[in-house]
Amino acid sequence: MSGQTAIRIEHLGKRFGAGPLVLDDVNLSITAGEFVCLLGASGCGKSTLLNLIAGLDQPTTGSIDTPAEGSAVMFQESALMPWLTARANVELALRLRGVPRAARRGEALELLDVVNLADAAEKRPHELSGGMRQRVALARALAQDRPVLLMDEPFAALDAITRDLLHEELERVWRQTGRTIVFVTHNVREAARLGQRVVLLSSRPGRVAGEWRIAETAGRRIESPEVAALSIEITDQLRKEIRRNAA
Amino acid sequence: MSGQTAIRIEHLGKRFGAGPLVLDDVNLSITAGEFVCLLGASGCGKSTLLNLIAGLDQPTTGSIDTPAEGSAVMFQESALMPWLTARANVELALRLRGVPRAARRGEALELLDVVNLADAAEKRPHELSGGMRQRVALARALAQDRPVLLMDEPFAALDAITRDLLHEELERVWRQTGRTIVFVTHNVREAARLGQRVVLLSSRPGRVAGEWRIAETAGRRIESPEVAALSIEITDQLRKEIRRNAA
Amino acid sequence: MPRDTLLEAPVAAPAATDHDDLRSLEAGLDRLQTTPERRASAWRRFTTSVLPPILFVAVLVAAWQLYIVIAQPRPDIVPAPADVVNAISAAWESGRLQLAITTSLERGILGFLIAIAVGTPLGLLLAEVRPLRRAVGPIISGLQVLPSVAWVPAAIIWFGLSDATVYFVILMGAIPSIVNGLIAGVDQVPPQLRRVGTVLGARRWELATLVVLPAALPGYVAGLKQGWAFSWRSLMAAEIIAMGGTIGFGLGSMLQQTRELADLAGVLATILVILAIGILIELVAFAPLERRMLRRRGLLVERDR
Amino acid sequence: MPRDTLLEAPVAAPAATDHDDLRSLEAGLDRLQTTPERRASAWRRFTTSVLPPILFVAVLVAAWQLYIVIAQPRPDIVPAPADVVNAISAAWESGRLQLAITTSLERGILGFLIAIAVGTPLGLLLAEVRPLRRAVGPIISGLQVLPSVAWVPAAIIWFGLSDATVYFVILMGAIPSIVNGLIAGVDQVPPQLRRVGTVLGARRWELATLVVLPAALPGYVAGLKQGWAFSWRSLMAAEIIAMGGTIGFGLGSMLQQTRELADLAGVLATILVILAIGILIELVAFAPLERRMLRRRGLLVERDR
Amino acid sequence: VLTGCSAQSAAGETAAASADAGTPSEELRLGYFANVTHAPALVGLQEGLFEEALGDTTLSTQVFNAGPAAIEALTAGAIDATYIGPNPSINTFIQSAGESARIVAGAATGGAALVVRDDIDSPEDLEGTTLATPQLGNTQDVALRSWLADEGFTTDTSGGGDVHITPTENAQTLTLFQQGQLDGAWLPEPWVSRLIVDAGAKVLVDEADLWEDGNFPTTVLLVNATFLAEHPQTVEALLEGHLASLAWLDEHADEAATVINAALEAETGKPLADEVITRSLEHVTFSADPHAETFATLVENGLEAGTQKAGSIEGLFDLRLLNGLLEDAGEEPVSAGDLGEE
Ligand SMILES: Nc1ncnc2c1ncn2[C@@H]1O[C@H](COP(=O)(O)OP(=O)(O)OP(=O)(O)O)[C@@H](O)[C@H]1O
Ligand SMILES: Nc1ncnc2c1ncn2[C@@H]1O[C@H](COP(=O)(O)OP(=O)(O)OP(=O)(O)O)[C@@H](O)[C@H]1O
Ligand SMILES: [Mg+2]
């Protein structure tokens, strides 16, 4: 609760065309260096909120303040360019950031090493497993060198073993780089495992329906009892939200 | 350990063409009505083993005894016929089982009601969410009316919220129908949540690398402490297996 | 006002969710996860996809007319739009247009039906019998590369200037497309569906009729569509080249005749009629069939980004 | 000997996996999850995909020869295989075959290149400018339905029996294919890739050249391939119909000439040459380009079930 | 079945082609061109002379634009007999190894010339020019090629050489000549006259000057060999009609132009200008003599020009029925020039 505010969202509302209200009066302020998990059922507007923060879309009402440098984004699908090798994908981000050509190769390889993929630098996306692809995407996001990292269910398509590993990887990167991370998921345990703060969104329209703060985040595993306990609490709340939509 | 043996696997080996050995000397005997989870890393041969049990493929060495009535199978993708409605998909299974035309419609609707989908009977697969599709696939598998139900990562592609729900659904169906279930997954917590017995397969070649039996299975949730504890133990063993492949 | 929760010990042991609870949860989730298909309104479809091309054509015709008025070109090199319309109505009044259209359509459709009757079993055979496919498949694909117009001279030598020539050329054009479409369709059947069929206890014949054929339908329809396009093309080529003899009077013959009379307005009028028939058959016969099939399977991408 | 574990209380609190541990775990998982691509051996490829069609053709030719020997048909109605071979070698020795091949290939390739030069910017424009696409797109698709052979008579009136006629017909045949291919390619670019480009900070021009164009390449190449097929078809149609005048001597003319001499062996020989060129261009120019592109993107499905 | 002269089956022995073997056919399908050189057909049909001679046999006709189409119809069994030029006849005979058809009579001679634009005065001026002929390998095409070869020019069948020869449809030739895209053409009547009258061309070479006595065949009557073997009576009747038609043309030289033009108008929709048809008829002679003696030269020229496959034309003629009729009429028999039965 110290540090300055990285992202400030105020009275945010979003509606697509003449459709129903997707987000309604969302208020959120995220401190620099914080790891926030956005949790909610399918279609509740998590991706919409993330896109608004990323500047990919414009809010209907309300305002969003983000750092001037902008934010890096990671999606559920790695969205790597299929015709480029892992290294070239990272280099593309460097090039678009304005890194001179000579420096790109070295920096790309360094970033790939951060995610343990130095050996796979010359492979193309289709030769990589899903987990490896997401690690390349993470390296690419790091290549953008932005203070904020927005992640939209980045591990949802992975198998549980890989996902657990990537949780550890991401936590390590977060601690190493001190980025502000907004992590969207509908996996309650994942949120409880990763976040310093978990924000629950309700559905139709999306509103902040609950918030949990985790005091001690070091040494957590997904099987840890405190994660389980928090998960039970959040799940109950989430299920209440879902049940509201049953009728 | 009471009850008669439903599936008996002895000295099973499998090799595709001239490739490496995929399964090596697998021994397993499953009691009628038992819920067994087969756990292992990617490519360790879980699906191969399941296909062998289902009779979709032939073992290279060893033998498999299964009930004469055969087994029903559910896959990771629901594999519903996209041109048929939910009801027609279930009816197809009934038709191939030999149920007379007049009785099919009613029985299909009953089965759909078992998985809470009576309302969606006339929808086509593409109009259903992933979870609904897997529930239709479950109804279809039940329509086959076979003593053994083989499931190959049926919930791997679903989001966590839906998966948790389907765990409860499956457990309920299992208790209601008393089927023998072999459930393949690489999600350790899922295995610990669902199974009466968890069998860990090693990779390259697949061998039985460990077995855990859970005495008390009633009232489990995925966040339950006993599930977490078992998960930690299995995970450690699994990671050991994975690490063996690092070099 | 975030609710802080400091976690020391696990909370009370979880209670089993009872069945009704599960039902309502599932119902809620199902509701949240399915969005009703929204079909674009008829008016919107009209303004976004029907109106613009009509307007564009209108602009083209206006520009053409303007050119005629300003540059006053020789009418035998650039006829006015009105001349073309007159040519169509003249041909209609004399009955030649109707005769040409019915002759051509009759041949095209009959030839296409024969091609379906021949191509479908052939395609199924090739798709399901692997050694045969290895041997014959590449030849059929190769034949698809051969312009069917090349068959016209050979057909004329064999069959003279008769309807047999026309049908032969149509068949050589359409059959490879239909066969290849069917093979591609069968290839695209997800192996998972076949396995499900087997697991459900389908025998070979049931598997083919209840699973493989319906699953291969989209590829087959695409093949049919292309087969029709090739039938129509081949027919026109045959009619233009093989004039006279006992060959009746089709659109191709009409084109060639108007050309021989150096009647450019007539030529353009005939081209327009051929184009209109092509588009019409596409819109009337294939588009609804395809849309219905794709919509039933959820494969229709409603494009209005 | 299952190891029974009765669980009463959670085991010791989990220790944080340290970095090296994570590295080795990840390495193990990566190893397990990636299987090296296996390319079929050259010999196996030969026996499964090259040999069978060759054998099939050999059987066909043998059957044909057998028919000749047994039924002794009139040589102007069913020539012997040897006659066809002789016709090819005679045409080669007289130099007519070479001339026809070079003329046709030159025209086909030049026309195709012009079609690319026109079709590519047009396709890009239509793909990126939505209102234009709504207006012009359906017209271009419609033109694809029109048999390009129908343009021959009009072209003859406009350009006489000259090369311009041939090129006009080629362009009318190929451009719609190329434009549609490019549009389809751009449409198929996953929206996610565009969004990634934007997120990475690409400006409009960078987005087009670094993301959209390379991503649309498969559709574009497919369009080019089809464009070539249409070029070749149109060329043959034009050459067969528009004989004489200052139009040079191409394969189509050769076909028509041999027909006029009632020389069926020559007609079949020319058809074989046309087919061979079609297949050769496909194998030499497009197949490697396509295979390479698809393999780089992991889209190549090695079929040997 | 009676009319079905199955093209595939080997032709019957021509030895049987006498009026006392075989049966009359129920139908005779006759082909011809709407052309001045096919006047015997036009007149015979217009005046009902064929029907008269054929009696119970139904006559049906088909009009063709060019020789190849007529030959194709003959080969495919769509017609039984046709008026046609000598070269396509030779062609089909050689291609089918002598099995396809027989020439049973001549119809017209003369009436072909090389016409050029006004400023070409001598053969030397032809260097580098582009000349048209009606069709590759037809009578005029071969004539032009062999004449050019005699004049020392090279040509080839694909349009190269010192003089470019582009086989072009006659109507198209007129247009292209008017547009200045062609320098000349070797054509049959009435196109020679049309180019002269409508496009201001002039005659550089009259083909008649190249042949002994100025007699060269332009049109002959060709019959399917199988049909001839099976239905000699019908062919004889056809020949009767043919001879009657020739006699009519001989007797009504003044009416001929009108009658022919009426037939042309009925077929093509447009009559020829009076000037054109009059000039045309002046240059064509109608006679039953096929001038078989010239055929060896025609084959030689064709071979030389590269438009002809080598082969024997021994047996191409079967003039027995014709000579029988001529004998009955007390006229001189015509010669088959050692190329068949007389
Ligand atoms: N471009 C759009 N146009 C119209 N409606 C949209 C658009 N994008 C999203 N929506 C609607 O907004 C709502 C929220 O969508 P969003 O993708 O933000 O949900 P989400 O929480 O990310 O869901 P999921 O967990 O499935 O990813 C949905 O009902 C969706 O239909
Ligand atoms: N039809 C086949 N032909 C050749 N090799 C095969 C075949 N099917 C599976 N394999 C190989 O057998 C091994 C085990 O495959 P299998 O699909 O059984 O693994 P799995 O445990 O189900 O993996 P996953 O968790 O990814 O589903 C893999 O190395 C695979 O490459
Ligand atoms: Mg989302």
Ligand SMILES: [Mg+2]
């Ligand atoms: Mg598997």
